Amino acid sequence: MEVSKLQKKFDQELDLGKQHFDNKEFSLAFYHFERAHILGQPRYSWHVKSHYWMFKIGLRTINLKEILGQMIRIIGSAGSLFGKYPVGNTGGANVSPFKAMPIPDDLKPFFE
Template sequence: MRNKLKVAYNLELGEAIRLYKLNEFTGSFHHLERAHILGQRYIIPHTKSHWWMLKVGIRKHNIKEVFGQVTRMIASVLFSKIWVPLGNTGGANVNPMKPMPIPEDLKKILSESE
């Protein structure tokens, strides 16, 4: 992972964790989705974003999210280097195979990191 991408990913993940610790799960999940978009081509960052989404799902008692994140964590280990649906936000509320539009600010970071 190139430095600018790594910095952006770590900023998103850091903000998600900060909000998680404040029990602000909606905001936390938003930043986890952004971290997911940035890190989904790399096994460890991809899996880490799903791990934290799982933790949010547990804290919110959201069975759909918990189950969805367990399956996505497994898929992230197996498929991150092979194929990922670009822009997919990673939550259980979206089809895990569906590419999605990438926010412009993240698109710029991703394009500079290729």
């Protein structure tokens, strides 16, 4: 089975986030996990992975709001199974889990 362009980009963003996470560059890691979240929302397992890594950042930075927010969002990721999710939402606890947001211009081609 050929890997889609969307999956390649999702994997790339997730991998960049993990590299920054390993280097304790948590702001940069979070940025890439947000981008992975935008790309991964339509696929349940991808959606959960992006929230899992945001949760790990919350743990590592001892950010209670992010930890609790990600726990809720991991459960809420089940919406992807039914096509129910706010398109473009970046997935962090700093935004409403119900708010649709504009997709960054460089990510739009992956949704066409």
